[in-house]
Amino acid sequence: MRGRDGRYSIGVSDGQIAAVQQEPLSGRVEIDAGGNLVTEPFVNAHLHLCKAYTHGRAGDAVASAYAGGSMGAAMSAVELASAVKDGYGEDAIEANARRAMFEAVRHGVRHVLAFVDVDTKAQLTGVGPLVRLREEFEGVAELYIVAFPQQGLLRDPGAEDLVRQAIALGADVVGGIPWIEHSDDDAREHISRMCALAAEHGRMVAMLVDDAGDPALRTTEMLAAEMIRQGLEGRGIAHHARAVGSYAEPSVRRLANLARQAGLTFVSSPHTGPAHLPAFQLADLGVPVAFGQDDIEDTYYPFGRNNMLEVAFLAAHSLGAVTHQALERVFDMVTGEAAQVLGLNGPGLAVGGAADLVVLDGSSVRDVLIRHNPPRYVVAGGRIVAVNSSSTAFHLGARGEQSVPAGWPEHGAAT
Numbered sequence: 001m002r003g004r005d006g007r008y009s010i011g012v013s014d015g016q017i018a019a020v021q022q023e024p025l026s027g028r029v030e031i032d033a034g035g036n037l038v039t040e041p042f043v044n045a046h047l048h049l050c051k052a053y054t055h056g057r058a059g060d061a062v063a064s065a066y067a068g069g070s071m072g073a074a075m076s077a078v079e080l081a082s083a084v085k086d087g088y089g090e091d092a093i094e095a096n097a098r099r100a101m102f103e104a105v106r107h108g109v110r111h112v113l114a115f116v117d118v119d120t121k122a123q124l125t126g127v128g129p130l131v132r133l134r135e136e137f138e139g140v141a142e143l144y145i146v147a148f149p150q151q152g153l154l155r156d157p158g159a160e161d162l163v164r165q166a167i168a169l170g171a172d173v174v175g176g177i178p179w180i181e182h183s184d185d186d187a188r189e190h191i192s193r194m195c196a197l198a199a200e201h202g203r204m205v206a207m208l209v210d211d212a213g214d215p216a217l218r219t220t221e222m223l224a225a226e227m228i229r230q231g232l233e234g235r236g237i238a239h240h241a242r243a244v245g246s247y248a249e250p251s252v253r254r255l256a257n258l259a260r261q262a263g264l265t266f267v268s269s270p271h272t273g274p275a276h277l278p279a280f281q282l283a284d285l286g287v288p289v290a291f292g293q294d295d296i297e298d299t300y301y302p303f304g305r306n307n308m309l310e311v312a313f314l315a316a317h318s319l320g321a322v323t324h325q326a327l328e329r330v331f332d333m334v335t336g337e338a339a340q341v342l343g344l345n346g347p348g349l350a351v352g353g354a355a356d357l358v359v360l361d362g363s364s365v366r367d368v369l370i371r372h373n374p375p376r377y378v379v380a381g382g383r384i385v386a387v388n389s390s391s392t393a394f395h396l397g398a399r400g401e402q403s404v405p406a407g408w409p410e411h412g413a414a415t
Contacts, residue, residue, distance in 0.1 A: 107305065116171070120158045167201055179210050211242055309372035327369060
């Protein structure tokens with residue numbers, strides 16, 4: 001078990017952890033972890049689920065604009081990406097989103113914060129499919145739906161009413177993207193209206209803020225201040241906030257102080273663009289930070305598997321995380337700290353906690369991140385919901401007989 005020396009047995013009963021001890025346990029169903037690391041499951045704190053597997057529908061221009069340089073053309077990328085919605089109906093959205101959710105289960109992701117576009121082009125097309133999938137995967141991979149006005153509010157008249165309708169249809173969280181508005185005044189108005197809607201319906205807010213490498217962008221600060229003004233402390237998440245990475249240190253500290261006062265948490269996806277949130281710096285200042293997959297083979301990003309180990313692996317490179325301590329921190333940002341960011345705090349792998357766990361491929365966090373393979377076992381609510389295996393047979397001898405090189409690690413041999 002992560003954080004404990006030696007090997008432990010975990011007993012599960014009625015969907016909860018009933019025992020954690022070094023002595024052997026027996027049960028009706030037994031899993032031999034084989035010395036592999038056992039941890040809490042993963043949290044994907046940011047995924048545009050309604051866009052999954054749409055890569056190529058708008059050409060390469062979107063990804064080029066979004067990922068170039070300091071992401072200065074990010075706003076243009078958002079505008080170009082709207083072409084994906086032409087002729088994109090509920091059946092296609094549901095099929096692609098279901099595929100992405102099965103990938104979540106396969107990779108041990110227990111919680112997904114899923115954004116669905118609700119703007120005057122997409123209308124409410126994506127809401128119904130995600131509501132149905134939330135019910136379909138309940139108890140296996142929990143889905144939290146964000147009603148997201150992708151094209152803004154003031155620059156897209158009618159979007160605000162669509163967000164209201166999406167909440168009525170079952171969306172869990174009020175979304176926003178204030179940085180895309182054409183002025184700071186419009187950005188403040190965007191934030192104010194969405195926070196008011198969240199307060200009215202007792203919901204959280206999750207907003208994409210400052211999504212470019214421009215230190216003049218300050219919608220993260222606007223969001224924190226408005227949360228305090230409207231009594232939404234502890235009910236807001238700032239996503240991306242890449243501009244913060246270009247702030248001078250005094251400005252970062254000032255923002256962190258305000259974020260702590262507002263109970264504002266952060267989600268970063270540093271693998272999807274060259275600019276990124278200073279995740280470790282904010283965490284050191286007492287602000288919870290998680291990582292999200294963001295995109296799965298869509299117009300913004302041609303990769304992605306709903307594999308949070310892969311996200312953590314890539315984030316470690318972006319953040320220069322190479323020490324044992326830094327790798328542990330990265331892992332926290334896709335497990336326990338990510339749950340905290342979404343307000344899903346619990347006892348974790350302890351007696352009385354939910355029997356949600358993964359048996360990973362590797363005996364340490366570093367091993368696991370090196371391989372970023374799917375978990376060997378995924379357990380949700382005390383039952384096995386996914387089993388992964390792989391096999392490699394080497395034929396290196398002169399006569400083609402099967403062989404394994406001396407000293408080859410166990411995970412490389414046939415299993």
